[in-house]
Amino acid sequence: GDADDVVPIDDSREIFALANEPKKIIEIPGANHVFSEAGLEPMSEAVINWIGETIRES
Structure with missing residues (x-):
C-alpha cells in the first residue's frame, strides 16, 4: 500500500x-505493510484475481 x-x-x-x-x-x-484495516479487502481481492488468472494461463 x-x-x-x-x-x-x-x-x-x-x-x-x-x-x-x-x-x-x-x-x-x-x-x-501488513494490509490492516481498509487495505485487507482490496489486497485479498487482488491476490484471488491473480491466482485465478494464473491458473487459467497454465
Whole structure:
C-alpha cells in the first residue's frame, strides 16, 4: 500500500520498473505493510484475481 512504512511506495515502484514481464503493480491507498484495516479487502481481492488468472494461463 501507499502507506507502507517497511517498503516505501517509491521503492516498490522502482522494483516494479526493473521487473520482467509479465508484471502488475497494485497500489492500495492507505494500506500499510501488513494490509490492516481498509487495505485487507482490496489486497485479498487482488491476490484471488491473480491466482485465478494464473491458473487459467497454465
